Amino acid sequence: MEKYRKMWKEIVFQALGKIAPDTAAVRASFTPDSIPAETPPDPALGDIAFPMFPFAKLFKAAPARIAGLLESLTISPTGRARAAGPYLNVTLDRPAVFREVFGRVFAEGDAYGANGSRAGERVMLEFSSPNTNKPLHLGHLRNDALGECAASLLKRCGAEVLKVNLINDRGVHICKSMLAYKKYGNDRTPESEGVKSDHFVGDYYVKFAQWAKDDPDADNQARELLKAWEAGDPETIALWEKMNRWAVEGHKRTYEATGVSFDRYYFEHETYTAGREVILQGLKKGLFYRKEDNSVWVDLTADGLDEKVLLRGDGTSLYVTQDIGTAVVRAEDWPFDRLVFVTGNEQIYHFRMLFIVLRKLGYPWAEKMNHLPYGMVNLPEGKMKSREGTVVDADDLLAELTADAVEEIRAREREGEIEDVSAAARKIALGAMNYFLLAFAPHKDIVFDPKESISFNGDTGPYLQYSGARLSSILRKYEERKERYEKGAVDYLLLKESDEWELAKRFAEFPALVAKAAADLDPSLITSFLYDCAKLFAHYYHDHQVLGNDDPSLVLTRLDLVRALREVLRSGFLIIGVPFLDAM
RNA sequence: GCGUCCGUAGCUCAGCUGGAUAGAGCGCCGGACUUCGAAUCCGUAGGCCGCAGGUUCGAGUCCUGCCGGGCGCACCA
Incomplete structure (x- = not known):
């Protein structure tokens, strides 16, 4: 177009x-x-x-x-x-456009939309980055969906992408669940209790909070344990390794279930001291300054920020110190043109500061640091608050959505048509979740309504999946009675309906749309495009027969439209992490 | 207080670099299955686009101010 x-x-x-x-x-x-x-x-x-x-x-x-x-x-x-x-x-002139667009869609299949707008660009993308003291929650799910989607968008545009996950596996919050386990664990294990391992660890974090409510000494003990950890106390390290493994293995199972993966894991315990040297070098160059208590500061008032501390008086690292260090390490590990961080918008200030400091330090890649902040995920009942226990657990949510999908399949009496009901239900649940999480511009706060997301009506993942299944169904029917249409020939002059034309125009715009979505890192452009296409086809399909036409040429020509739309949907689904189902 | 993001239909949101009557979904009400999947489709109602100025031939869109809300402004991450 x-x-x-x-x-x-x-x-x-x-x-x-x-x-x-x-x-x-x-x-x-x-x-x-x-x-x-x-x-x-x-x-x-x-x-x-x-x-x-x-x-x-x-x-x-x-x-x-x-x-x-x-x-x-x-x-x-x-x-x-x-x-x-x-x-x-x-x-x-329509026939010429139909021929050109469909030809391109058929040639590229479910990779349609690929374009060279970011060819050769090397992008490192950090997302998820969970703590190892509890299971993943709904907020992580938005983070993961955005990260995965950003990765596929960039890849579609020709970029080389490295997805990385920085595991927050150290700190006083980690020691809290360790301490509770020492106190109440009695050598129980996830296996002995039959609990998913990250939930097992999380349960002790909750136990700590309960204990700390009554015992003001709990927090002191946690800090003591952190000291022991930093001193390399063998017993503490052993416990930390054990519980950390449980947490990370549990997280990985959730990633598998939600279709999330990483090319590389970084662990905070390996990187948290990095950065100290970099800061000290900056100090030598006169970029930073020391205060009486020995802490190191940077003055960012000229950049519209405040004075910020970069290194504690006792020489230990802070969050920024560590992020400066990991950025430098990563630039050496895997030289990138761009480094993108996906985090909640409460960290906007932190990343502004980080990027400015890296620029001051003179790294050539510091100009190509990006932050993709996203808004909070709220619930219909209000905010998620960990203190009030209203945080939605990722595994629980997925299980709930899957159960709803199974129920719906049963209610429609579709079991007979589906080979594996529970597998289909899981795919519908995943589609519902990813679609909902990506259907809004990232910077916006969203209200995640599980019931609405799994609904088969309206602007939802399952609706799109249903549309795809119908397309597949038409093609199956065609295969069954193929011989009836043998005498026909594809002729785009026969596509006279406005819906047919509107769809073809949408297809033609798709590659440019993918490029824009990648440039803006905005998946909602893709979700609304797909919904628009599905909606157009539903309207068309209601009024016009594809297979039920006397003219075999019309049948074959309309089938091209069906095939093309199916490929476009498959391509879009791959980008936003919605599984395509041939039957549901 | 300062910074930043947001404010469009009852609710949840689209509105591309300013352009022709502001669009969806949900919900409400009313219709459509002897025919390719009705998990669908169609229709009705519902809007001083937060308020006030300004720029422009033209503003939901750009600028300024105000009002209302989210998030930040830790030797936490």
């Missing part, structure tokens, strides 16, 4: 030159590229719209008059232009 837009801008530009009182003035004020081209509000008006307002002054004529004059001067085999008030609307 972009191709035709460009072509027609040139045609309009040339025509304007012909009717201009002063051709040179036109060339001075406009270029073919700068001529605004839009999409008419009503498809019946045409496919490309050129508003004439900008030319009124220069031409000393009303926009409508200019549009009228251009009508006869813009002749092209690719379509025809018509004046409509102050607009010049172009209606494209």
Whole structure:
């Protein structure tokens, strides 16, 4: 579609030159590229719209008059232009576009939409980054969905992506669950209790909180344990290793269930001291300064921030210290053009500071640091608060959605059509969840309503999956009675319905849309595109038969539309992590 | 207080670089299955686009101020 837009801008530009009182003035004020081209509000008006307002002054004529004059001067085999008030609307020659678009979709299959907009770019993407003292919750699920989706978007655009996860496996909060286990654990294990291992660890974190409520000494003991850990006390290290393994293994099972994966894991216990040297070097260069208590600071008031501490007086690291260190380590590990962090928006300030400090330190890659912050995930009942126990556990949520899907399949009596009901239900649950989590611009706070997400009606993942299953069903039916249509031949002149044309135009826009979604790191562009396509087809399908036509050529031609849409959906589903089902 | 993001239909959200009557979904009400999957589709109702100025031929979109809300402004992560 972009191709035709460009072509027609040139045609309009040339025509304007012909009717201009002063051709040179036109060339001075406009270029073919700068001529605004839009999409008419009503498809019946045409496919490309050129508003004439900008030319009124220069031409000393009303926009409508200019549009009228251009009508006869813009002749092209690719379509025809018509004046409509102050607009010049172009209606494209459809068969040529159908042929071109479908041809490209069939050639690329479920990779359709791939484009070279970020070819060769090496992007490291950090996301998830959980603590090892409790299981994953709904907030992580949004983080993971965004991270995975950003990765596939960038890959579709030709970038090389390395997905990394920084495990927060040290600190006083980790010691709290360890301490509770020492106190109440009695050598129980996830196996002995039959509990998923990260939940097992999390239960002790909760136990600690309960204990600390009554015993003011609990926090002191936790700090003591952290000291022992930092001193390398063998017994403490052994316990830490054991519980950490439980936590991480549990998290990995959740990642598997949700289709999340990483190319590399970083562990905070390995990196938390990194950065200290870097800060000290910066201090030598005079970028930072020391206060009386020996702590190291940076003055960011010129950048609109405050004075920030980079290193504690006792020489130990802080969050920033560590992030500076890991960035430097990573740039050596895997030299990147860009490093993107996916985190909640409460960390916006932190990353601004981090990026500025790295720039001050003079790293060439510091200019290409990106932060993808996302808004909070709330519940219909309100905010998630760990203190009030209203945090939604990731595994529980997935189980709940899966159970709902099973129930729905049973209610529709679809078990007979589905080979593996529980596998299908899991895919529907995953589709529901990922779609909902990605359907909003990342920076927005969202209200996650499980019931709404799993609904098979409306703007949801399951609705899209259902649309895909229907397409597959049509193709299966076709295979069964193939011989009836043998005498037909594909002829795009037969696609006369407006829905058919609208769908083809959508397909044509998809690669550019993928490029934009990747540039903006905004998956919601993809979700709304897919919903729009599915909706259009549902409307079309209701009124028009595909297989039930007397003319076999019409059947075969419409089947091309069905196949093309199915590929486009498959491609889009892959990007947003919604499983495609041939039957559900 | 300062910074930042947000404010569009009862609710949840789209509105691309400013452009032709502001769109969906849910919910409400009313319709459509002897025919390819009704987990669907169609229709009705519902909007001083937070408020007030400004820029422009033209503003939901850009600028300023105000009002309301989220999040931040730790030698926590």
